[in-house]
Amino acid sequence: MTLTHQAAARRRIGSAHPWRVPVLVAAVIAAGLAARSPITAVGPLGGRISSAYGLSPAAVGGLTTLTMVVFMLCSPFSTTLGKRFGIEVAVVIGFAAAALGAALRTLPAVGALYLGTVLVAAGLCLPNVLLPMVIRRDFPGSVGTMTAVYTTTMTVGGALGSWTALPITGAWGLHAGLVATGLVALLAAVTWTPFEREHHQPPATAQTTGRSWRTALGWQVSLFFGMQSLLFYSAVAWLVPILGAKGISTTDAATLLSLLTLIGLLPATVVPPLAARAHHQVRIAAFVGVLQIAGALGIVLLSGPALVAAVLLTGLGLGAGMPLGFAFFGLRTxxxxxxxxxxxxxxxxxxxxxxxxxxxxxxxxxxTGSWTVPSTFFVLVGVGSLVLGMLAGRRRLL
Incomplete structure (x- = not known):
């Protein structure tokens, strides 16, 4: 089935299948819950993974790096797979692959741990790329609201992944902690199954593939999104030991990592609709950058309750920045x-x-044998976020 224009999409949703909107919203929520949790669960378990598999800290950090590399390599092909199989089928395949990868990580072998991580990342790459297309296509008048729904549930899922990893591991062992988030991905796959038969394709009049790569705007949006991902996944991988070096216990540090994600719920809910209604997003992007710089500086310089406040401030910055990055996909196209x-x-x-x-x-x-220099890296990322966000926030279309 080929989608020819947005008016046809609205007629199909409103009358032909009146059940489609609530089920699609539920599917978007399930996708958000499953989009991060298989990744964020790894950070709090870093020490246990290191002990169980005999891996160095750098090798454990490499699990997060490997995830990013797979995302990088697979993302350009996600729309191709969506075109080949249909967007909805590709989303189901992606979540099913992520669930399989999470199960593979339970095998007691280093190779299985890394191979499962590759499969989780490759699977999650499909919905991560295709969901903005679904939102822009099926909710053309509510891009900001539905982006907020997706990014808010993504925030909740990421927080639950990091928050529940240690308790589950303490109760049932490391492999249970690694596989648990795969159940969320499996649920997301099931939720998207009713849409498999639709086989939506891009319209015949769509812009040619590769146009984004040839524009300054495409690079500004992409690098801004990169700053958000760089800060988030670096924190997921290393914030727990950074806080531990400042006297915070591993359990409390893992809780703070969860709160860093969870406190982003408020800006994740508010920022996309505000961005969609604004004439441009320069001021919003500047505010995001300032929050991230201030929070990162606090992590470097402060301790005690003030350090906790700095972590939460960083969470607010990330909670605003990542949804703004996702909103740019619809607002700049x-x-x-x-x-x-x-x-x-x-x-x-x-x-x-x-x-x-x-x-x-x-x-x-x-x-350096210290966490001071690595923590300072977060400040530089905040500066990059400030500059690139203001450039991407100017009112233009690809």
């Missing part, structure tokens, strides 16, 4: 296919940049 192409480019470039973060932090720590 003219149609669903263009949104998918920009999302594919942004996640390829962005996760390629993000892949460097855990390695840089790990190598800096091993070279």
């Amino acid at each position: 003219r149609d669903g296919h263009s949104a998918g192409q920009l999302a594919g480019m942004a996640q390829c470039v962005g996760y390629g940049v993000a892949a460097l973060g855990p390695i840089i932090v790990g190598v800096a720590h091993e070279a």
Whole structure:
């Protein structure tokens, strides 16, 4: 079935299948819950993974880096797979692959741990790229609201992944902690199954693939998204030991990592609709950058309750920045296919940049024997977020 224009989409949703809207909203929520949790669960378990598999801290950080590399390599092909199999089928395949990868990580072998991580990342790459296309296509008048729904549930899922990893591991063992988040991905796959028969394709009039790569705007959006991913996944990989070096217990540090994600719920809910209604997003992006810089500086310089406040401030900055990055996919494009192409480019470039973060932090720590220099890296990322966000926030379309 080929989607020819947005008016046809609204007629199909409103009358032909009146059940479709609530079920599609539920499917978007399930996708958000499953989009991060298989990844965020790894950070709090880093020490246990290191002990169980005999891996160095850099090798454990490499699990997060590997995830980013897979995202980088697979993102440009996600829209191609969506075109080949149908967007909805590709989303189901992606979540099923992520669930299989999470199960593979339970095998007691280093190779299975890394191979399962690759499969989880490759699977999650499909919905991460294709969901902005679905939102832009099926909710053309509510891009900001539905982006907020998706990014808010993504925030909740990421927080639950990091928060529940240690309790589950303590009760049932490391492998249970690694596989538990795969159940959420399996649920998301089931939720998207009713849409498999639709086989939506990009319209015949869609812009050609690769246009985003040839524009300054495409690179500005992509690199801004990269700064958000770089800061988030570096924190997921290393914030727990950074806080531990300042006297916070592993359990409390893992809780703070969860709160860093969870406190982003408020900006994740508010920022996309505000961005969609604004004439431009320059001021919003500037505010995001300032929050991230202030929080990162606090992590470097402060201790005690003030350090906790700095972590939460960083969480607010990330909770605003990542949804703004996703909102740019729809706000800087003219149609669903263009949104998918920009999302594919942004996640390829962005996760390629993000892949460097855990390695840089790990190598800096091993070279200096301290967490001060690695923590300062977060400040530089905040500066990059400020500059790139203001550039991407100017009112233009691809």
